[in-house]
Each structure stands twice: as C-alpha cells, then as structure tokens.
Amino acid sequence: MAERGCPGAGRRGRAVAGGRAVAGTAPEEPLERRRCRYLRTGRACCQMVEVLLAVLVLVCSSVSGGSAGGYTGLPALGGIYYYHYGGAYSGFSGADGERAQQLDQRFYLLKLPIARAAMAVGGCLLVFPCILILVGVLQVPWHFPAWLLIECALDIAIAVGTVPALYYFFHSLVGVYNSSVCKEREQLYQSKGYQGFSCSLHGAEVAVGLLGCLATVAYLFSAVLAVRGYRAVCQQKQKPVQL
Template identity: 65%
Template sequence: MVEALLGLLILVCSSVSYGSAGGYTGIPDLGSIYYYQYGGAFSGFSGPDGVRARELDAQFHRMKLPIARASMAVGGALMALTLLLVLLGALRLPWRCPAWLLLECVLDVLLALGLLPALYFYFHQLQTVYASPLCKEREQLYQSKGYQGFSCSLHGADIAAGLFGCVAALVFALSAGLAVRGFRTVRRLQEKPAHAYEL
C-alpha cells in the first residue's frame, strides 16, 4: 500500500506541470475573485509584452509536457502494479504458488534499479528546460514587471516528485527483501502438518 501511495503522489506532483500553462495565461483565465485580487490579473502586461508573455508561457508549457507525461505514466504504472500485487496477495496467490513471491522479488529489484536512471533522466530533462534561453527570457520578462515565482529553477512539485521517486526506489528494495522472507515463511508453513497452522 505504501508503494501504491508513492505512485499516486508521483502522479499528482507530475500532473502539476501537465495541467497548468501557468503564468500570464493561467490566473486571468480563472476570472472571478482572482482577477480582481490581482488588480486585473497581471495588468502590468499590455500590448506586445502581454502577447509575448502568452507565447512564452505556451512554449514553456510545451517544453515541460514530455517530462510531465513520462513521470505521470511512471507514477500511474507503479500505482496500478502495486495495487495488482495487493489484490493477488488478498487472493492468496503467494500461498498457492510460493514461486510467485520470488517473481515479485525480481520485479521489485528491477523497479528499484529502474527508478534510479529514471530519476536521473527526469532531473536532467528538467534542468535542460530550465536552462533554455526561452525560460531565461520568460523569467526576465516577468521580473521586469515585478512578478516573482517564475524563476528558471526546480519548483516544489518537481522536487517532490523526485523525492517520492527516491523513496519509492528504497521501498521497492525493501519489498524485495520482504518477498524473499515471505517465500521462506510460506515454504516452512507448507512443510508443517496441516493442523499445526490451522485455526
């Protein structure tokens, strides 16, 4: 269940980059109280600056989309896989077929090892996006109007998704050890007479 929760958290944190174009195109579109609270919602932009801000936001959003989609896919796949393993455990498959626990151990090891290059790729791609001239131009444009929070550095959701990925790698490694331990326990119980472990 911890693995499924981590997969869900990775999915949620990754969806932040996917779901919002952000910046100049984001807050005004909300309208209502946000529009008036921000005094016309970024009213400092007008004319060519406003058009350029919208273009930069759209291009920046498109640059981050592949990373967001990949990390959402990883988070969703981890969540679905671990929920499937929980279901198979509830159906007592490991008891009927103890070799399943060895297969689960191998799968957990592969996932733990596979998350390491995935995390490297994730952060490398994000750094590439944030180091791009487009991001620098966008940052300077917003700073020229006094708006903060558009810096070309890792944001909270980016960091959180990476941290949850690191924790997931550790949890999968621990789960592999527990699967081996479970295999030994099941084999030992199956070798005992039936009345020794029946309630």
C-alpha cells in the same frame, strides 16, 4: 504429490480420524491462509505504502505539467486580478502581453512531455502494487510459492529502474529551465515586478524526486519481505500436521 515451488513439500502429512480431523488437534494455520489476514502482513503494508507514494508522484507530476500560467490579457480579466501562479496579470500591454503569452505557451509545451512521462511512470507504480495486493488476497503465493520469487525480482527491477528514471526527469527539467525560452520569460516577468517565474526547480518537482527515492527504498524492502515470505510458505508446507 510434492507441492510445486517448495522443495520437500511432499513430506507434509495429514492427520485424519474417521474422515475428520481429530478434535483439539487442528493444524496450525498456514501463512496467508485467510484472505483478510494478508492485509495485516508486512508485505501488504509495504505495498500500501507504495500505492500512497505512487499517488503522490502522480499529483506532483500533474502540478509540474499544469498550466503555465502567466499573462492572460484584459479580456480574461488580466487588468483586474493578480495571481502568483496560473492566473491573470496586470502590468502588460500591447506587444509585451502578446510576447508573454507566446513564451508561456512555448514553456508549457517544453515541460509537457516530461510531466506526461512522470505521470505515466507514476501510473505504472500505482497499478503494480495494487495487483500484488490482489494476488496476496487471492492467496496465489500460498498455492504457487514461486510467485514470491517473481515478485522479488520485479520489486528489485523497479527499484533499480527508478534511479535512471529520476535522472532523466531532472536532467530534462534542467534542460528546459536552461533554455532561452525560460530565460526570456523570466526576464520579461521580472521587468514587470513579478516573482515566481525563475528558471529553477519548484517544490512539486523536488517532491517527485524525494518520493521516487522513498519508492526505491520501499520496493527494495518489499523484495526482502517477498523472499522471507517464500521461505515461510515453504517451511509451513513441509510441516506435518501434529495430533
């Protein structure tokens, strides 16, 4: 009976003598036949790289959407400690301190949806390769070779979809940094001599873009490996067992 997903797979033979395979003529071990060996394949390594990139995207996105920082007032040690990011600031008093707090909160709320969307995408990019690794360890591609073609299509879809996602991410951030809230906040902190509040992309946000580009390349490479894996599985299923 032909194997589903591989044309001509029914020509595979089975050599048996007295109900057992002839000694010294064991069949050639098929691709991904042993579960532990899958983790050493090129596809598995590529999927592990995708996992790593997704984790880094999550971390950088969380930094981008973290606390807005800024002035915290004297009750929160604003007059004692000075931090460049996320801490308390001296130099503010009265109306300026209240205005700084309001601007920090409004700026934080403007960036929060963008950061959450980036974290959601990063979470999806983390879950997908983990599922593929599990599928490979369970030898699903060997029993159902057509899965590799499905995997290839999904990899290409993710790689292509990452491009507009990155455009939306940076386009939205640029809109936030060009807003009147950010401009007023920047001027207020600069008037007190504080740096680090400029309305421009910071390192973590730039890193998200670079990691997204690397993820696109990794998924395209993974798609190529999936097609090669499909061909290799089909070829091995068509091989007769040699005596």
